[in-house]
Amino acid sequence: MRRRLFWKILFAFWLTFLAITQSVWLMFALSSDGPDRPAPSAPDPMTSVLLLSAAEIVRQAGAAGFEHYLMALPERQRARLELRSAAPATPQPTDEESASSFSRAVTGADGRDYEVRFRQPAGRRLPLFNTPPELLALGLLGGLLFSAALAWYLTEPINRLRVGFEHLARGDFDTRIGSRISRRRDEIADLARDFDVMADRLEQLVKARDRLLHDVSHELRSPLARLQLAIGLARQAPSRIVVSLDRIEREASRLDMLVGELLALARAEQGDLRGEAYFDVVEVVHTAVEDARFAAKSASASIELVEDIPPEDLRPPLRGDAELIRRAIDNVLRNAQRFSPPGRSVQVMVRFIPEGESYILEVADRGPGIAELDLPTIFEPFVRGEGDSDRLGLGLGLAIASRAIVAHGGTIEACNRDEGGLVIRIRLASDRL
Numbered sequence: 001m002r003r004r005l006f007w008k009i010l011f012a013f014w015l016t017f018l019a020i021t022q023s024v025w026l027m028f029a030l031s032s033d034g035p036d037r038p039a040p041s042a043p044d045p046m047t048s049v050l051l052l053s054a055a056e057i058v059r060q061a062g063a064a065g066f067e068h069y070l071m072a073l074p075e076r077q078r079a080r081l082e083l084r085s086a087a088p089a090t091p092q093p094t095d096e097e098s099a100s101s102f103s104r105a106v107t108g109a110d111g112r113d114y115e116v117r118f119r120q121p122a123g124r125r126l127p128l129f130n131t132p133p134e135l136l137a138l139g140l141l142g143g144l145l146f147s148a149a150l151a152w153y154l155t156e157p158i159n160r161l162r163v164g165f166e167h168l169a170r171g172d173f174d175t176r177i178g179s180r181i182s183r184r185r186d187e188i189a190d191l192a193r194d195f196d197v198m199a200d201r202l203e204q205l206v207k208a209r210d211r212l213l214h215d216v217s218h219e220l221r222s223p224l225a226r227l228q229l230a231i232g233l234a235r236q237a238p239s240r241i242v243v244s245l246d247r248i249e250r251e252a253s254r255l256d257m258l259v260g261e262l263l264a265l266a267r268a269e270q271g272d273l274r275g276e277a278y279f280d281v282v283e284v285v286h287t288a289v290e291d292a293r294f295a296a297k298s299a300s301a302s303i304e305l306v307e308d309i310p311p312e313d314l315r316p317p318l319r320g321d322a323e324l325i326r327r328a329i330d331n332v333l334r335n336a337q338r339f340s341p342p343g344r345s346v347q348v349m350v351r352f353i354p355e356g357e358s359y360i361l362e363v364a365d366r367g368p369g370i371a372e373l374d375l376p377t378i379f380e381p382f383v384r385g386e387g388d389s390d391r392l393g394l395g396l397g398l399a400i401a402s403r404a405i406v407a408h409g410g411t412i413e414a415c416n417r418d419e420g421g422l423v424i425r426i427r428l429a430s431d432r433l
Helices: 002-031 045-071 095-099 133-169 187-236 238-268 281-296 322-339 397-407
Strands: 081-085 101-107 113-119 303-308 346-353 358-364 411-416 422-429
Touching (some): 002 133, 133 187, 238 397, 281 322, 281 346, 322 346, 322 358, 322 397, 322 422, 397 411, 397 422
Parallel strands (some): 303 346
Antiparallel strands (some): 358 422, 411 422
């Protein structure tokens, strides 16, 4: 690659060098008084002075005086000035000579008629590549040195980037190249830092994928084992087939729920899902709270809803997938109900912030809370709190909620309450039409 880049840079340098030198030469040639300038249609002041002086000398001293005057002129002007006899036998100048010269008739001291003529340089085609050999040699040497240095300067970090990509392709996600190019302060160094960020992100994604596959296999193995056990008991004891079928139905429902949560998680991780649909987030919260209250009839934790929002015609809508947001809020509510002690309620507060036109949803429970060490990880799939004695598993609910909120441009965070329990705070910004 370095050789190809070297020759490309070298040829580009030479073409630029020739273009500049020939442009400069053409500019000076067209603006100079040299032999390459086309003949003018009228004499310039210097030509007029020469013609008048020569005519006066011929008038006073004849042809001999003209010869002495001619010898005193510079060689360039001497070659263009001539004295002709005006006798009829003298050949007349051609049209081309007339167009490129100026003359003046005069009677000499000897009584003869003369014509003093000054020939202008005839226009001719400008020569190409009129560049001194020394300048060409200097351009050749400079081009070689410049191209070699620039090719090395560019290919050295590019080769490191290529090696880094090769390592990534082989699965070495711990490859980093920023430290090797850290001395540079150019766009390639920025590219190397972006490569390290990409590699770090890929490493995190692969680890998260492996961890998710491990956790999913673990979560699937338990209900599948219970299904097999129930089927075996039904075969061994036909009298308990009804109990075994009930167990099979419950385990199948758990498997179905787990598969549905995995699909919801995959959908929430697709990125920006806002689309072009708009919905009222308050109505979505009402629907999720009603569903949670219905489920709470068979549970111990009730739902308390507190609202601080403007009327429906004054509050802005949200753009996105209403069902995915409802699923996210429902997962947060079910998680709060799950860990709330008997007789204690789950508090849900919704308020509207005019600055930035955003909605804040807070779900607070009275459960055991989460260890401070585990708070940053509760939105990961199948996380299990290390700080709790019973190692409470959070499954996929909060992970789905987090992905759905982030995909809609919002934020979700968790913190422990001073009086006990956990608070999940969701912020969603409106997107007006």
